[in-house]
Amino acid sequence: xxxxxxxxxxxxxxxxxxxxxxxxxxxxxxxxxxxxxxxxxxxxxxxxxxxxxxxxxxxxxxxxxxxxxxxxxxxxxxxxxxxxxxxxxxxxxxxxxxxxxxxxxxxxxxxxxxxxxxxxxxxxxxxxxxxxxxxxxxxxxxxxxxxxxxxxxxxxxxxxxxxxxxxxxxxxxxxxxxxxxxxxxxxxxxxxxxxxxxxxxxxxxxxxxxxxxxxxxxxxxxxxxxxxxxxxxxxxxxxxxxxxxxxxxxxxxxxxxxxxxxxxxxxxxxxxxxxxxxxxxxxxxxxxxxxxxxxxxxxxxxxxxxxxxxxxxxxxxxxxxxxxxxxxxxxxxxxxxxxxxxxxxx
Numbered sequence: 354x355x356x357x358x359x360x361x362x363x364x365x366x367x368x369x370x371x372x373x374x375x376x377x378x379x380x381x382x383x384x385x386x387x388x389x390x391x392x393x394x395x396x397x398x399x400x401x402x403x404x405x406x407x408x409x410x411x412x413x414x415x416x417x418x419x420x421x422x423x424x425x426x427x428x429x430x431x432x433x434x435x436x437x438x439x440x441x442x443x444x445x446x447x448x449x450x451x452x453x454x455x456x457x458x459x460x461x462x463x464x465x466x467x468x469x470x471x472x473x474x475x476x477x478x479x480x481x482x483x484x485x486x487x488x489x490x491x492x493x494x495x496x497x498x499x500x501x502x503x504x505x506x507x508x509x510x511x512x513x514x515x516x517x518x519x520x521x522x523x524x525x526x527x528x529x530x531x532x533x534x535x536x537x538x539x540x541x542x543x544x545x546x547x548x549x550x551x552x553x554x555x556x557x558x559x560x561x562x563x564x565x566x567x568x569x570x571x572x573x574x575x576x577x578x579x580x581x582x583x584x585x586x587x588x589x590x591x592x593x594x595x596x597x598x599x600x601x602x603x604x605x606x607x608x609x610x611x612x613x614x615x616x617x618x619x620x621x622x623x624x625x626x627x628x629x630x631x632x633x634x635x636x637x638x639x640x641x642x643x644x645x646x647x648x649x650x651x652x653x654x655x656x657x658x659x660x661x662x663x664x665x666x667x668x669x670x671x672x673x674x675x676x677x678x679x680x681x682x683x684x685x686x687x688x689x690x691x692x693x694x695x696x697x698x699x
Contacts, residue, residue: 362660365391365426365450367417367441368433369403372455372483377430378407380653387657389430393420421445428660431455434534439464442480443471451479453656457543458482458675460536462683469672479659481668482675483652485544487607488552490625493646495552498618503629505615507553510593514541514622515604519567519579526570530577537686539563539581540597541607547670547678549595553611554588556681558696561688566600583685 364381366373369392381387389411394400397415404413414420417437421429421444429445431438431454438459445452452472459465472480488495498504519530528534550556563578580598587593591611598604606623616631628637659668680697688695 361386361388362427362657363425364389364428364430365393365420365423366430366432367393367420368431368437368455369394369400369407370432373430373432374403374407376650377432377653380650381430381657384653384657386661390426391420391423393417417441418444421448421450426450428453428656434528435460435536435538436534439468442468446471446475446478446480449475449478451656451660453481453652454483456483456485456547456675457535457538457682458672458679460538461686462676462679464536465672465676465679469676472672477664479656479664479668480672481652481656481659482670482672484670485547486650487541487544487622488548488609488620488625489648489650491620491627491642491646492551492648494627494640494642495618495620497646498627498629498640499552499611503616503631504611504613504618507587507589507591507611507613509610509612510549510553510587510591510595511610511612512545512549512593512595512608513605514545514596514607515598515601517600517602517604519599520602522567522570524570526573526575530570530575531573532576535577537682539577539682539685540599542581542583542595542597542685543678543682545595545597545607545609546681547674549587549593549609550674550677550681553591555677555699556585556593556697557588558586558694559681559684559688560584560694561685563689578689581685585681 389408391412392400392403393414400413404411429450429452431441435457438454442452442454561583563581565575566579568575579600583595585593609620611618619628627640629640630637655668659666684695684697
């Protein structure tokens with residue numbers, strides 16, 4: 354579906370926040386065949402301000418259903434927090450629009466499954482989730498090392514993702530700490546589960562513990578944990594310990610360690626440095642990242658190419674992959690609530 358007059362792909366953006374302004378907008382503007390024609394934020398005033406500062410020829414709108422219903426739009430680009438993802442996605446698909454959706458996929462597993470079911474009802478429409486930037490640059494290198502069995506059979510996985518973002522007890526609750534906006538998504542859990550399952554296969558069970566250090570912020574009751582520890586099992590037989598925190602001062606950078614029966618692989622997510630070592634080596638060594646294996650942030654290019662391909666290209670991550678990580682997010686919440694091991698069934 355293209356506009357009859359200029360044959361451009363016409364985009365309407367629902368939720369034009371910081372990530373849209375700083376990341377997606379520059380990427381979309383590189384494509385001469387793309388035209389962003391309408392913006393809908395939470396208020397008409399914020400929509401108008403965004404258009405005035407970034408897209409003077411776009412139409413500001415205060416009501417996202419009216420934007421989705423515009424007849425000559427090809428694509429709905431969703432940049433809102435998770436609480437709107439399911440409703441906007443399903444409405445857009447039913448209106449015949451391709452959908453790009455910001456991560457995390459949804460508030461919970463039920464919403465994610467509804468989004469996936471809607472996408473299957475309209476297979477001619479392209480759907481894509483925003484991929485995590487963490488681990489993207491050396492993604493193919495890690496896959497190659499694991500596929501070549503360099504570390505042998507993985508048996509132990511350790512991941513740490515710590516920040517001090519929520520240390521200040523007097524700060525207001527961030528939207529990511531508000532369950533009515535972020536849903537069951539907790540800290541960087543969903544992001545790293547997506548990365549881990551891409552490299553190691555599905556997580557099949559979890560036991561989770563969480564704690565909210567500052568449960569009241571300026572009168573708001575915070576339910577989402579400030580720190581989270583997850584014990585998990587992978588379908589390849591490995592056991593995992595995943596630690597997340599928003600209240601750790603002077604924390605080291607995010608890091609993954611994969612231990613196998615023949616060696617070890619580590620990934621520093623801040624520097625994208627991969628190190629490996631085999632049994633008999635004296636220490637880990639840095640693995641050079643060949644230029645042909647390095648990946649860059651190209652989500653806008655990937656999505657536009659998929660739409661133009663008319664079904665020949667399916668961009669990643671798709672909604673199937675989103676449901677895969679939302680199963681784990683849901684299981685972690687269920688485990689915390691019931692204080693028990695939760696098996697994850699497909």
